[in-house]
Amino acid sequence: MAITKDFLGAVSLAASRSSGSHIVPWPIPGNPGAVISFETFAEWRRFVLGFTLSHAIPKIVALKFERAQKLYLLAWIDFDLIKAGELVALTTLELALQDCYGSKVEKKHKSFNGLLQYMVEKDSLTDEQIPMCVKSGGTAVRGLYETEVDRNKRRSTAVRPPMTLAEIRNSLAHGYPFDGFPWGGLLELVRDLIAYAYRHMIEEVEAKTR
Numbered sequence: 001m002a003i004t005k006d007f008l009g010a011v012s013l014a015a016s017r018s019s020g021s022h023i024v025p026w027p028i029p030g031n032p033g034a035v036i037s038f039e040t041f042a043e044w045r046r047f048v049l050g051f052t053l054s055h056a057i058p059k060i061v062a063l064k065f066e067r068a069q070k071l072y073l074l075a076w077i078d079f080d081l082i083k084a085g086e087l088v089a090l091t092t093l094e095l096a097l098q099d100c101y102g103s104k105v106e107k108k109h110k111s112f113n114g115l116l117q118y119m120v121e122k123d124s125l126t127d128e129q130i131p132m133c134v135k136s137g138g139t140a141v142r143g144l145y146e147t148e149v150d151r152n153k154r155r156s157t158a159v160r161p162p163m164t165l166a167e168i169r170n171s172l173a174h175g176y177p178f179d180g181f182p183w184g185g186l187l188e189l190v191r192d193l194i195a196y197a198y199r200h201m202i203e204e205v206e207a208k209t210r
Contacts, residue, residue: 003066008045012042021038022075022079023037025181045073048069052191054198054202057202060095061099064091065092065194068085068089068187070085072085082182086182086186087172089186090168094115096198097118099197101122112166113164117145127139130192131192132185146164165189
């Protein structure tokens with residue numbers, strides 16, 4: 001199911017009353033630390049809808065990801081909503097990882113951090129398999145999770161957890177006070193990670209439609 005024309009029309013109408021450009025940090029070809037500007041809602045809409053999931057991915061996951069896209073679209077009207085979009089995107093990723101890896105991971109490791117670790121260490125995810133990283137030349141894998149060894153070392157100190165993808169989710173969910181600026185490329189990274197987790201299903205469905 002795609003985002004409806006009625007929703008897009010309503011947001012476009014409200015956005016037409018807004019003025020000014022929007023600037024967001026986002027990886028671009030050859031530059032993982034770029035900042036890009038959008039002058040109109042139409043540009044922003046094309047950008048956000050460009051991260052739609054494959055139709056082969058389970059509907060419950062796709063619907064939740066579309067909810068994140070809707071919040072990103074609404075951020076044109078009130079930019080604070082992008083933070084809500086980030087949280088929904090990350091909870092969608094956690095749902096996808098539970099679906100794909102939950103039965104394979106020990107119960108004590110079924111946290112978001114543990115599922116991301118399994119994705120890298122057991123399902124062989126590398127930066128070369130993340131389209132956003134390939135496009136920009138950046139890295140994402142080393143920032144997805146904190147290893148159990150590192151976490152155990154940190155527990156005896158007053159050091160805060162590193163700002164991994166798992167910790168970003170925790171900070172958004174638990175009221176971290178310094179989270180005003182958007183995380184660059186987060187929606188795109190989540191799209192790519194979900195696609196990787198379901199890659200075999202996507203390949204099977206695409207093979208049937210050829």
